[in-house]
Amino acid sequence: MPVRVDHDARRTQIIDGLLALAADRGLGEVTMRGVADAAGVSLRLVQYYFGTKELLIAAAMDHLARSSEQRLRERVDALTEPVTSRALIEAYLAEALPDDPPSRQFHLVFRAFLALAATTRSPLRSPADGVRINRNRLLGILTEAAQSGELTPGHDPALETDRLMALEHGIGTGILIGLYTPQTVAPILAQHLDELFTA
Incomplete structure (x- = not known):
């Protein structure tokens, strides 16, 4: 057989x-x-x-993106109702930062994919597409937060989206190189979200 x-x-x-x-x-x-x-x-x-190596790298990139999306979906599904905009942002940041060995591997390799995409010409989908998807995700959450009154008055959703993206990527890199730990960045993120969202 x-x-x-x-x-x-x-x-x-x-x-x-x-x-x-x-x-x-x-x-x-x-x-x-x-x-x-x-x-x-x-x-x-x-x-x-x-x-080919190029096709293998493309498959690995897609695998990383699907795995991260699945983990984020599981985090969101586990949130207690009613789900607030802040809770959605916290779930996103929990997935977006390298705070354990599997997520550290993910972020090391994903950053390598970004660097490769920035320095080579390839017809394959760029990992930058995933960054744009995440930006649109955050923009959608913050736009809804502004409409529902969850976002602190005077904060522009588009501007705050880009500030969050910059904060996420800067802190993520800092964790990877040992400048920060998940524990030391927790109060930084909490203070930022306190300013961003009404009580």
């Missing part, structure tokens, strides 16, 4: 190998053979499923 292969699981295994390798050594050091070794499979199998 022929052995049944779970192709999705095999692809995920290979992508996990790439992510581990990229987080440890940087995206520039990633090779198809290195990914095969990290995933515990043959080079031939990596080539069979992904063809």
Whole structure:
């Protein structure tokens, strides 16, 4: 009887190998053979499923985006009703900051993808698309907060969206390089949100 292969699981295994390798050594050091070794499979199998390094990186980028979106959805689903705009922002920031080993890996590799997209020409979807999606998400939340009276009067939703994005990316980078810890940034974020939202 022929052995049944779970192709999705095999692809995920290979992508996990790439992510581990990229987080440890940087995206520039990633090779198809290195990914095969990290995933515990043959080079031939990596080539069979992904063809080229560019296609493998694109698949890994999509995998990261889907995984992050799923984790954010789970955080939002776990919120206690009624869900406030501030609670949605807090859930977003909890997902957006590298506060444990899996999220640290995510942010290290995602930043490497951003740098690669900024320095190469590729027809593949850019990770910057995900940043724009998140900006639109935040803008939607803050626009609704302004309409419902949750946003402190005098705050412009578009301006506050960009301030939040800048704060998120700056703090996230600071955590990655050891300048901050998740514990030391908590009061910074809390104070900012206190100013942003009415009690």
